[in-house]
Amino acid sequence: MVLIGGGSGIGLRVAHQAVTAGAQVVLGGRSSARLAVAAEELGDRATWRTVDITDGTSLASFFTELDRVDHLFTSAASYRVGPMMQLSDQDAESPFVSKFWGQYHAVKAAVPKLAEDGSIVLMAGAAGARPPAAAPAYAACNAAVEGLGRGLAVELAPVRVNVVSPGTIDGNLWAHRPEEDREAAFAQYRRDTVLHRLGTEDEIAQAVLFLFGNGFTTGSTLYPDGGYTLR
Numbered sequence: 001m002v003l004i005g006g007g008s009g010i011g012l013r014v015a016h017q018a019v020t021a022g023a024q025v026v027l028g029g030r031s032s033a034r035l036a037v038a039a040e041e042l043g044d045r046a047t048w049r050t051v052d053i054t055d056g057t058s059l060a061s062f063f064t065e066l067d068r069v070d071h072l073f074t075s076a077a078s079y080r081v082g083p084m085m086q087l088s089d090q091d092a093e094s095p096f097v098s099k100f101w102g103q104y105h106a107v108k109a110a111v112p113k114l115a116e117d118g119s120i121v122l123m124a125g126a127a128g129a130r131p132p133a134a135a136p137a138y139a140a141c142n143a144a145v146e147g148l149g150r151g152l153a154v155e156l157a158p159v160r161v162n163v164v165s166p167g168t169i170d171g172n173l174w175a176h177r178p179e180e181d182r183e184a185a186f187a188q189y190r191r192d193t194v195l196h197r198l199g200t201e202d203e204i205a206q207a208v209l210f211l212f213g214n215g216f217t218t219g220s221t222l223y224p225d226g227g228y229t230l231r
């Protein structure tokens with residue numbers, strides 16, 4: 001199982017649950033220090049390699065050195081979010097550059113190594129279906145990832161391709177954002193979800209492992225979001 005972005009957050013929780021279930025995992029990310037700590041936590045079933053999903057050469061060398069890929073999940077992304085009238089064009093494009101094209105190119109580089117009964121889970125985000133604030137390019141990127149999942153499910157069959165589209169998660173990503181932004185976003189999310197709480201990284205990891213394991217599910221988007229997109 002290959003988890004690009006597996007050095008932290010949701011990807012790392014997928015790694016923990018997968019290792020507990022007996023899988024071997026390969027973690028990818030840009031920071032060797034972060035990956036080494038994560039792999040140490042996981043024990044003998046985990047290895048790691050540095051990779052930058054925005055760099056085609058880096059992706060090619062990452063996958064060339066792997067024998068076979070059963071499952072791929074790419075939670076790796078770094079981007080700026082904000083209103084169209086406030087972001088520079090470069091920042092506005094950053095979700096597409098990193099999250100959309102990063103995942104597209106990661107899948108393309110992985111294909112020669114993918115097992116026929118393997119699967120891919122793409123990372124989107126519930127903001128694509130229900131934008132919580134003015135961040136139109138980020139919302140569009142998440143919606144585009146869902147479309148990419150449906151398109152790849154057709155092209156890559158029998159390899160299955162699905163999408164996970166989480167709501168707001170109380171985890172590593174938000175822990176590194178400014179406290180004032182975090183508290184405002186968390187309060188809004190608690191108010192606006194059906195379940196009136198944030199999600200956990202482990203809940204999203206469970207959803208990813210379900211999509212990896214269910215042999216008749218392809219082209220689907222799963223929303224572990226506490227009912228956020230219903231309202």
Ligand SMILES: NC(=O)c1ccc[n+]([C@@H]2O[C@H](COP(=O)([O-])OP(=O)(O)OC[C@H]3O[C@@H](n4cnc5c(N)ncnc54)[C@H](OP(=O)(O)O)[C@@H]3O)[C@@H](O)[C@H]2O)c1
Pocket residue numbers: 004005006007008009010011028029030031032034051052053054075076077078098099102123124125126165166167168169170171172173174
């Ligand atoms: N957390 C939420 O509330 C939430 C909700 C919906 C969707 N999402 C989506 O989940 C993803 C983030 O996952 P997370 O919440 O687990 O956050 P995270 O802990 O920040 O994980 C992101 C990981 O990706 C790696 N990464 C970033 N840019 C990379 C690049 N160019 N190449 C390779 N690795 C890269 C980072 O490590 P390095 O810096 O070492 O590379 C990091 O380990 C994003 O796509 C985000 O939109 C998150």
